[in-house]
Amino acid sequence: MRRSLRIAVAQPECVAHDVAANARAHAALVRRAADARVVVFPEMSLTGYELDAPPLAPGDPRLAPLIEACARTGALALAGAPVGPAPGKHIGVLAVDRSGARVAYRKMFVGGTEAEHMTPGTAPALVEVDGVRLGLAVCKDTGVPEQAARTAALGVDAYLAGVLDHADELHIQDERARRIAAEHGVWVAFASFAAPTGFGYADAGGRSRIWAPDGRVVAEAGPRPGDLAIHTLEYAG
Template sequence: MTISLRVAVAQPDCTARDVAANARAHAALVRRAADARVVVFPEMSLTGYELDAPALAPDDPRLAPLVEACAATGALALAGAPVGPGPGKHIGVLAVDGAGARVAYRKMFVGGAEAEHMTPGAEPAVVEVDGVRLGLAVCKDTGVPEQAARTAALGIHAYLAGVLDHADELHVQDERARRIVADHGVWVAFASFAAPTGFGFADAGGRSRIWAPDGRVVAAAGPRPGDLAIHTIECAG
């Protein structure tokens, strides 16, 4: 039996620390990708790459436009944000649908300035949508074979990540995606930040992509905020 899932990788515009404005930008892209069942957003997409931004609670009322867009389209949005709880703060992935939001994953491998502000997550995570199992990651995670292996060991059809790279570093995303495909034989989708953002990323590269299990790029967004790409992934059920 073959199961399929329509997946989008999206590049919202971003205003530093303005969760309300950013949630509206996310909601607009969810509505534009109306036939996508899952919409993946970049690392820290709801606040910008502002490592000193406060943790965002899943029940924050500023997320209401995104929840409403997911309710209207039937989509699950995977959005990036700093999250709690506890004394440590994490780079997280919020899973948002028509019923609300929850923390679905905390980035396991932090680096550079992140280590001064963020606590690493402890374990890999999977979300399941319509029978398709989606492994989660954030940026540096994608370059750590251990993270991909532990995630794949949970039984996944696809590996989804929100990422952030300079425009001249996009080849790194391609190298990492092709390694994950080769090692684990799964679909890979990276949502890549396109808007200028904090901590030196004035030239975020965009060009979000989806790779098939044979290594081909089957969908690609452009370099600008507001761009997105959509593809139906098909998996053995």
């Protein structure tokens, strides 16, 4: 018996600090990827890469359009946002579905200016959808072998990350994804920020991709906000 899971990596339009507008943009992409069971979004996608943005509570009413889109399509959205709890603030991943939102993961490895604003998370995490175990990561995490190894040790079938890189750095994403796939025998999906955003990222590169366990790129989005890519991950029983 084989299992399968249809995954989308999506690049929303983003307005700095405007959670309401960004939630609507996320919802539009969830609806466009209507046959995807999971839709992955970039790092800090709900606020922009604005490290001074306040934590976004999972119960924030501005997330309602995204929750509604997930309810309509049956999708799980993995969206980036600053999250609590206070007094710390983390770069997090919100898991959003028909039942609402919850914090699914906190970025374990922060770097550069992030360390002035954000607290590192302490543990790897996964979400399970239709029996498929999806490990989570955010940007710099993907370049730290320890994080991938600890995530893989949870018994994951795929490794999903929201990332942000300059357009001339996209080769780094490919190198990291191929290494993770080769070392751990998993599918890899990176949702890459495409809209201009804060802290010097006027040229975010987009090109979100999905890699097979053998390192092949099987789906790739374009460089623009609003682009997405979809692929069905297949597993032996």
